[in-house]
Amino acid sequence: MNIVVLAKQVPDPEALIEISRTGEKLDIEQKFTTSLFDEFALEEALRVRERLGGKIKVITLGTGRAVEVLRTAIAMGVDEVLLLEHEAFLNGDGYATALALSRAIVKEACDMVLCGKQAVDDDRGEVGPMVAQFLGMPHVGSIVKLDIADNKAVAESLGDEGRMVVEVPLPAVFTAHKGLNEPRVPLVTGVMKAMRAQIPRATPEDLGLKPGEIGLAGSKVRIRRYLAPKKRSQVRLIDGDAQAAAIEAVRILMDVERVI
């Protein structure tokens, strides 16, 4: 079983983010972590390999701290990694990012692709389905259970209306949701190995991509400005004992806010 995992290093959810005065860029505190849902994807890949054997390759795109997700993956026990590292890859939308990632996947040598249902920085949730489309593979989104047998997968996915169980032939793309598994904590020996590991890199040229097709230049949508969300005014506390406060709360919600 040849498994590809797409993963991303993102700012820690607790990291402070400041918007520049002109709204052109963000100043993000240098605290990073593996995107939450990608951890479930990595763990599931390891579990599939434990059951069925095979090889796991993890691919990410970015510069600087981006490589850390690959070291985390090595520490967890994956076989190969690849870093798409070039100025031209950066600041892409879902489309440009998915195009680059899909080109880095050798379709003939891939039985399944796993990734998180969305990266918790851009919160787009587009790349998984887009990679599937670029590769001409089916996909199952937001999975919470995965069974592989006879070159087929039975996956349970979480929809708005509840759970769905679908069967899909491999190769296929799966996007991981919380509930799929409990990601392992890497062993110290794994961490040591990861620190020493050489990280293979690929440029757009290596993937047969022109700079105009990827990153910001290849994007179909553009971020024009960053804005701060509207701040809520200070909380209004409703006084009185439980009974009185409850009656007053109902009055406010029905007569003032009119939300009931």
Add this chain to the structure above:
Amino acid sequence: MEAVLIFVETKGDEIKKASLEVLSEGTRLAQTGRFAIEAALLGPAAPDIVRTIASYADAVVHIVDPLLDTYTPEGYALALADYARTRSPRIILAGATQMARDFLPRAAVLLACGIASDVTAARWLEDPITVVKPVYGGKVLTEVSCDGSPFIVLTRPNTFDITSPAQKTGEVVERRADLPAGSVKKRLLKKEEKPKGKVELAEADAIVSGGRGLKAAENFAILEELAGVIGGAVGATRSVVDAKWRDQGDQVGKSGKTVSPKLYIAAGISGAIHHIMGMDTSKTILAINKDPNALIFNYATYGIVGDLFEVIPAMTAELKKRLGASREASGR
């Protein structure tokens, strides 16, 4: 005039609320005189539903194919993209439901066009069209624009008000998708059926959520009762889901669902940032917590410092009294 293609999603014999919202926004767009609204419905649908949709739109296309009888992202993306190519719309609009977010990114690849998922505001008349999309769990908003056509825009449920139909009688055209054999490989084995009348979390107008303060799984019954009285849904925090008190599908927050109801009642929730990220765009937030220093009060519109086991049942009783009275008065 530019064309707007609205994807309409159904649930059983009803139009999904998120779709009614974008259809309503469509009628407002039509009133500007700059856009013609066409609604697209995929797969089997009752005639009643098609008629309702036609009252919102200038035209309705009902796309059918044996491969669209059950939902697959592959089939839906192909059918919608094929049709969009024949119409060259400026905008493809849909509610950001799980289904739309699942298949429309594939359609964007097929059409080599831009997409913005989970949008919370839109300026349709600007050139280029600009939408607002939260990132970093809502800590930052981005203004996103798209020069090319079509621009696929998925709006977060509860972004637009639902209006009554524009009394249009849009022309309904049935169209066969003629999807190539083998283009859909997936097979639905089982679909969980939610009890009828149960409100979906993502599109609920009111949500009553519980945290660790509920103390035990069975205590969620008091939240269920309150939610039942106001026609809302019950949500939960991550720790409650991890403790298996509630199902994963009920989780609100960064690793669960993002919701934006008119009313969000947070009972016994401390207010960890992970939870706030999933509900911060709610219109009115009422927090009930014993701890006056709980972080949740920093994000709430109204707060009650008190015991939820006293406050919630008292609210339920008061609501029953008042709602019961108003129902009688209006003869319903």
